[in-house]
Amino acid sequence: MMVEKDSCMYCGCCASVCPFNAVIVTDYDVQVTDACTDCKTCVKACPMGAIQ
Amino acid sequence: MHRLQDLRQSLPHGGDPVRECDILVVGAGPAGSMAAFTAAPHCDVVVLEKRAHIGVPKQCAEGTSEGLFEKLNIPLNPTWISRKIEFARLISPSRITVDLKDERVKQLKFGYVLERKKFDKGLAELAARKGAEFHLRTQYQGLKREDNHVVVKARQFNEDLTFKAKIVIAADGLMSRVAKDLGIDSTTNLRHLESCCQYEMTGIDRESCIELYFGNEIAPKGYAWIFPKEGDVANVGIGILPTRAEYPAKYYLDKFVNWLGLSGEIVEVNAGGVPVSGPLDQTYDDNLLIAGDAAHMANPISGGGIHTAMLSGKYAGDTARKAVETQSLDKKTLSEYETLWKADFGRELDMSLKGRFILEEFTDEDFDATAQWMNEKGVGQLGAVDLVKFALKRHPTFAVKFASFLTS
Ligand SMILES: Cc1cc2nc3c(=O)[nH]c(=O)nc-3n(C[C@H](O)[C@H](O)[C@H](O)COP(=O)(O)OP(=O)(O)OC[C@H]3O[C@@H](n4cnc5c(N)ncnc54)[C@H](O)[C@@H]3O)c2cc1C
Ligand code: SF4
Ligand code: SF4
Numbered sequence: 075m076m077v078e079k080d081s082c083m084y085c086g087c088c089a090s091v092c093p094f095n096a097v098i099v100t101d102y103d104v105q106v107t108d109a110c111t112d113c114k115t116c117v118k119a120c121p122m123g124a125i126q
Numbered sequence: 127m128h129r130l131q132d133l134r135q136s137l138p139h140g141g142d143p144v145r146e147c148d149i150l151v152v153g154a155g156p157a158g159s160m161a162a163f164t165a166a167p168h169c170d171v172v173v174l175e176k177r178a179h180i181g182v183p184k185q186c187a188e189g190t191s192e193g194l195f196e197k198l199n200i201p202l203n204p205t206w207i208s209r210k211i212e213f214a215r216l217i218s219p220s221r222i223t224v225d226l227k228d229e230r231v232k233q234l235k236f237g238y239v240l241e242r243k244k245f246d247k248g249l250a251e252l253a254a255r256k257g258a259e260f261h262l263r264t265q266y267q268g269l270k271r272e273d274n275h276v277v278v279k280a281r282q283f284n285e286d287l288t289f290k291a292k293i294v295i296a297a298d299g300l301m302s303r304v305a306k307d308l309g310i311d312s313t314t315n316l317r318h319l320e321s322c323c324q325y326e327m328t329g330i331d332r333e334s335c336i337e338l339y340f341g342n343e344i345a346p347k348g349y350a351w352i353f354p355k356e357g358d359v360a361n362v363g364i365g366i367l368p369t370r371a372e373y374p375a376k377y378y379l380d381k382f383v384n385w386l387g388l389s390g391e392i393v394e395v396n397a398g399g400v401p402v403s404g405p406l407d408q409t410y411d412d413n414l415l416i417a418g419d420a421a422h423m424a425n426p427i428s429g430g431g432i433h434t435a436m437l438s439g440k441y442a443g444d445t446a447r448k449a450v451e452t453q454s455l456d457k458k459t460l461s462e463y464e465t466l467w468k469a470d471f472g473r474e475l476d477m478s479l480k481g482r483f484i485l486e487e488f489t490d491e492d493f494d495a496t497a498q499w500m501n502e503k504g505v506g507q508l509g510a511v512d513l514v515k516f517a518l519k520r521h522p523t524f525a526v527k528f529a530s531f532l533t534s
Contacts, residue, residue, distance in 0.1 A: 083397035085185060086301040087321055090314040090399055099301060100265050101177045115316050118368040121323040121375035121397045 075106045075116065081124035088116035088125050142288060147172040147259075148450045149443075150278055150291035152266045152304045154180050154250050157418025157435035157442070158297030160198070162253035164443025169450045171258040172289060173250075174280050176265040181246030185398030187324060187353045187361045189336055190432045192237040198436055200252070206245040208355040211236040212334045218497035219341030219490040227335075228506025236336070239353045239361070240432075261287070266298065269307050274455055276308075276413050292455050293446045295415050297439060300399050302420040308411055312420060316369055318403030320348055320429050322396075323375040324363030325383065329390020331358050339382070340493045346371035347486050348429075350382045362388065365400065365429055367486070402426040404479040409467070410460040415442040423467075425475065426482040434471055441466040495520060 089097040096109035147170045154175035195202040213227035264282040278289040296304035302312035332354040339350040347367035354360045364379040401422035409421045417438040424431030445463040
């Protein structure tokens with residue numbers, strides 16, 4: 075998964091729904107780790123449409 | 127704020143510093159700070175907060191009820207209040223408005239629109255003054271149970287920290303990582319996430335009333351809101367259920383702002399999510415208590431979670447410090463926490479979840495008809511029986527649900 079950081083608000087919606095704990099959102103960054111299975115659950119959760 | 131250096135200096139021969147404490151709280155939102163405030167006078171409490179500024183960015187419309195602070199016996203600092211609210215207004219898709227300001231409804235005490243940046247920080251200050259130790263810009267990273275303790279790893283600026291606590295209070299909000307790492311699945315099912323976007327805007331002159339807009343085009347399976355703040359500023363936001371919506375929340379918010387013709391300037395952009403599943407099945411374990419949004423305690427209909435975060439934080443702080451005092455950190459002792467919060471607001475959350483499922487099936491015509499009916503009847507006069515009668519007339523299948531909802 076790719077986060078378009080210019081649109082990201084670091085709100086954590088993606089991390090909260092990820093079944094594989096693959097997203098880490100800090101105060102100032104968001105990272106998708108190798109645990110990601112491309113299930114795309116996070117895509118719908120994002121209020122900004124920032125994760126694809 | 128405490129830094130690694132302080133810990134190093136306290137060690138005679140350098141090495142990996144470990145900060146031992148009684149209670150480690152992750153998250154300095156309303157739940158975490160209330161827990162720290164409650165426990166700190168009695169034992170050694172450490173709080174980890176990933177943010178550099180407590181309460182910033184705000185992820186909230188900031189509305190809360192009036193009785194909350196009295197109930198918690200927390201002195202309400204006037205700077206935490208942005209606007210005192212007199213009543214609520216519901217707006218249906220065809221813009222039929224229902225004002226909830228009848229004498230009987232007024233007993234609900236609508237409360238305040240807070241200034242959460244000041245409020246969250248103010249609560250943390252209260253906890254700090256009671257002796258809680260705060261670590262900001264400190265991201266919780268992981269933990270493991272060891273003997274009768276929990277060893278917690280965190281990153282503060284560019285350094286790694288280790289803590290050793292008797293009890294961990296997971297108050298880390300929506301992302302709820304701590305509970306997961308101790309084996310309680312606190313992942314929010316996408317079906318139960320209210321995905322939100324909000325603008326704080328100028329140029330909005332409103333009475334002291336919060337406005338809630340319903341409709342499947344406006345806010346699919348959620349609602350849009352205008353919560354007035356000081357002067358002409360207001361929180362204008364929207365929450366949607368992503369599984370029932372075509373676009374992200376921001377799309378609907380922009381559409382809503384256009385639809386209402388709001389022409390002020392956006393002075394702040396906020397995004398966030400609310401877990402509206404109702405509470406986790408289990409909110410405690412050995413050495414662990416889970417409070418606030420981390421335990422999915424927000425009200426499933428309104429999405430309001432400040433009150434449940436503060437109340438659960440208080441109960442968690444109380445239970446944890448008693449457990450520390452008696453040296454019994456097992457889940458049986460800590461289950462007391464769940465008994466306490468359930469007795470307080472368990473029923474509110476159960477009822478709201480049922481209500482949410484009913485509202486989710488509403489068509490725009492249902493919203494309009496309900497609004498019209500509420501006005502005809504007079505809002506304050508409505509009782510449970512009226513609601514069932516209305517539901518029966520409108521929707522035979524839902525009437526059964528309504529009835530079970532009202533009698534549960
Ligand atoms: C758009 C929106 C509008 C809302 N409007 C209202 C409203 O009007 N009224 C109402 O009552 N409720 C509202 N809510 C809900 C309310 O904001 C939450 O229920 C409330 O903030 C929950 O408090 P909390 O302390 O449990 O969690 P939070 O306030 O989310 O606090 C959690 C804290 O933990 C920190 N944290 C998270 N992960 C880590 C980590 N790994 N390491 C260290 N720290 C971490 C976070 O930075 C944060 O400070 C709204 C929510 C949203 C998204
Ligand atoms: S949900 Fe979207 S905006 Fe929020 S942190 Fe994830 S990618 Fe960023
Ligand atoms: S695609 Fe699935 S696994 Fe990957 S980050 Fe999104 S939710 Fe997690």
